[in-house]
Amino acid sequence: MIYDLIIIGLGPAGITAGIYAKRQNLDCLVVGKSFGGQMMNKSVDIENYPGFEKISGFDLMEKMREQLVQKGVQIIEDEVLEVKKKDNFFKVTLSSKEFHSKSIIIATGSSYRCLGVEGENNYLGRGVSYCTTCDGPLFRNKVVAVIGGGEAGFEAARFLSSYASKVYILEKGIEVLASKSNQEIVSSLYPKIEVILEVEMKKIEGEEMVKKIVFKKGEDEIILPVDGVFIQIGYVPASSIFNGLVDLSNRNEILINKETCETSTQGIFAAGDVSDGKVKQIVVACGEGAKAAMSVYKYLNKK
Amino acid sequence: MIYDLIIIGLGPAGITAGIYAKRQNLDCLVVGKSFGGQMMNKSVDIENYPGFEKISGFDLMEKMREQLVQKGVQIIEDEVLEVKKKDNFFKVTLSSKEFHSKSIIIATGSSYRCLGVEGENNYLGRGVSYCTTCDGPLFRNKVVAVIGGGEAGFEAARFLSSYASKVYILEKGIEVLASKSNQEIVSSLYPKIEVILEVEMKKIEGEEMVKKIVFKKGEDEIILPVDGVFIQIGYVPASSIFNGLVDLSNRNEILINKETCETSTQGIFAAGDVSDGKVKQIVVACGEGAKAAMSVYKYLNKK
Numbered sequence: 001m002i003y004d005l006i007i008i009g010l011g012p013a014g015i016t017a018g019i020y021a022k023r024q025n026l027d028c029l030v031v032g033k034s035f036g037g038q039m040m041n042k043s044v045d046i047e048n049y050p051g052f053e054k055i056s057g058f059d060l061m062e063k064m065r066e067q068l069v070q071k072g073v074q075i076i077e078d079e080v081l082e083v084k085k086k087d088n089f090f091k092v093t094l095s096s097k098e099f100h101s102k103s104i105i106i107a108t109g110s111s112y113r114c115l116g117v118e119g120e121n122n123y124l125g126r127g128v129s130y131c132t133t134c135d136g137p138l139f140r141n142k143v144v145a146v147i148g149g150g151e152a153g154f155e156a157a158r159f160l161s162s163y164a165s166k167v168y169i170l171e172k173g174i175e176v177l178a179s180k181s182n183q184e185i186v187s188s189l190y191p192k193i194e195v196i197l198e199v200e201m202k203k204i205e206g207e208e209m210v211k212k213i214v215f216k217k218g219e220d221e222i223i224l225p226v227d228g229v230f231i232q233i234g235y236v237p238a239s240s241i242f243n244g245l246v247d248l249s250n251r252n253e254i255l256i257n258k259e260t261c262e263t264s265t266q267g268i269f270a271a272g273d274v275s276d277g278k279v280k281q282i283v284v285a286c287g288e289g290a291k292a293a294m295s296v297y298k299y300l301n302k303k
Numbered sequence: 304m305i306y307d308l309i310i311i312g313l314g315p316a317g318i319t320a321g322i323y324a325k326r327q328n329l330d331c332l333v334v335g336k337s338f339g340g341q342m343m344n345k346s347v348d349i350e351n352y353p354g355f356e357k358i359s360g361f362d363l364m365e366k367m368r369e370q371l372v373q374k375g376v377q378i379i380e381d382e383v384l385e386v387k388k389k390d391n392f393f394k395v396t397l398s399s400k401e402f403h404s405k406s407i408i409i410a411t412g413s414s415y416r417c418l419g420v421e422g423e424n425n426y427l428g429r430g431v432s433y434c435t436t437c438d439g440p441l442f443r444n445k446v447v448a449v450i451g452g453g454e455a456g457f458e459a460a461r462f463l464s465s466y467a468s469k470v471y472i473l474e475k476g477i478e479v480l481a482s483k484s485n486q487e488i489v490s491s492l493y494p495k496i497e498v499i500l501e502v503e504m505k506k507i508e509g510e511e512m513v514k515k516i517v518f519k520k521g522e523d524e525i526i527l528p529v530d531g532v533f534i535q536i537g538y539v540p541a542s543s544i545f546n547g548l549v550d551l552s553n554r555n556e557i558l559i560n561k562e563t564c565e566t567s568t569q570g571i572f573a574a575g576d577v578s579d580g581k582v583k584q585i586v587v588a589c590g591e592g593a594k595a596a597m598s599v600y601k602y603l604n605k606k
Contacts, residue, residue: 016353016586023351023436025465048326050319050589051354051363053370060354067356133326158604162328185604258561259581278562279594283319286353287590291582301461301488 011037013272016289119204127210314340316575319592430513
């Protein structure tokens with residue numbers, strides 16, 4: 001049997017694509033290692049997904065999962081090892097079995113890049129966060145540190161400064177990588193923000209919640225009291241197995257047409273955080289999933 | 304006072320933009336004639352908005368409305384009469400008052416174009432529909448008519464033919480306007496679809512549900528028994544007051560950059576069904592609303 005469509009990924013984008021594909025009456029299989037994607041990592045309730053005032057990532061995922069199951073979409077929870085184009089169809093190899101399809105939607109998401117220091121995992125959701133937009137508002141009148149002096153770190157710091165009383169940007173290099181304009185704006189308009197260079201992070205410590213971070217600067221070991229630590233050192237799109245099959249950006253994101261979700265390879269579409277869309281948000285990923293499924297429907301009907 | 308942002312429209316796109324704008328700590332006002340947009344017209348439960356297996360348009364709108372109110376976003380239910388660019392800011396005139404802002408998101412949506420025949424309003428949700436994707440699956444093994452022989456009508460008919468036992472396409476002109484490729488595919492691969500030309504629709508009749516349509520063809524009055532009537536004669540983007548302020552497509556949709564939601568005018572963004580995005584779906588409108596708000600945040604921080 002050759003499926004009309006195989007969707008790879010069980011996060012918001014993949015699930016939405018599955019709901020829409022079924023609605024379009026496509027023979028569709030959704031595969032992925034496990035349900036949830038990044039939503040499962042949200043340390044606080046999600047407040048910006050339209051329709052739910054507050055909901056945990058786990059609960060929202062459960063609702064989406066049930067909706068997909070209820071629609072009768074075929075789902076396999078298994079890791080995809082390889083996707084190959086063969087003439088006019090695709091071969092998708094899972095660890096257990098292989099399947100064939102006329103089209104593919106890649107919705108494998110991404111994961112935040114971890115710092116890898118003591119206390120980072122331990123205090124996740126108790127002061128440590130990878131998502132400024134999600135968790136920033138919890139730090140009103142608190143002291144926070146942003147780890148990473150790139151564009152994202154500077155933007156996070158500016159965002160946080162409208163809540164926090166003090167924001168440190170800690171950069172490991174001898175200079176920050178943020179744009180000059182961002183640096184100038186911060187130094188002239190954001191008195192709450194202080195940049196510290198050549199920081200070698202050692203650990204994050206606390207009691208119930210984060211209380212301080214410990215780093216080396218030159219020969220000195222410095223203990224900085226903070227209430228929150230925002231780690232902004234990039235993210236890792238789950239695109240490695242698609243390298244060579246579709247074109248990637250220099251950040252390893254899958255390049256897509258923002259209107260149709262087409263990739264550089266005919267018959268392959270991508271949606272959600274694995275794509276090179278700028279806004280990494282649940283509802284945006286869902287919107288892209290819907291668009292990708294509609295594009296697949298059009299693509300198959302044109303053939 | 305000059306707001307950072309005024310969002311025009313109280314449908315899914317405008318509400319989501321409001322939620323995100325507040326999250327970004329922008330001074331934001333959301334205005335619109337009334338809550339809901341097209342969601343209020345859904346004749347059956349929505350089944351393809353991720354997170355809700357089945358929900359009425361009214362209930363989903365209520366949830367989004369409450370979420371916006373809960374966040375403390377300022378909302379005014381009033382019609383926007385005019386938007387003018389003045390130097391570096393915008394003047395938004397409501398019927399009651401006027402306001403100023405540094406940026407604008409237009410999310411005024413669109414409405415389906417009505418046929419304007421007897422029975423059309425009366426049987427809405429009881430056999431008459433404007434949304435194939437929403438209502439098509441209800442017509443399994445039934446006879447349906449699609450009004451309109453354009454591209455949308457042909458695509459609706461093809462979609463419906465996977466559910467219905469018979470699909471008529473009724474076109475008022477002497478030939479259909481759908482693409483040749485669409486016509487060829489339908490005539491060769493879709494035996495269930497029958498095209499009738501030069502149809503002058505008269506009325507839609509029934510009892511509890513639609514039972515038949517009445518039309519004139521030449522001198523004859525024809526009564527065609529059908530269970531469903533899908534009206535596919537286009538939609539009307541609510542863009543007329545923005546004509547001259549931003550560039551519109553030949554369908555009067557606001558042209559946007561699909562990545563950033565920027566319009567042709569600096570400081571004005573657009574999202575949802577009023578834009579020239581191809582996929583008119585609630586979750587896609589929400590995703591665009593989120594993207595537009597994030598773009599506004601970036602825009603204001605660059606100034």
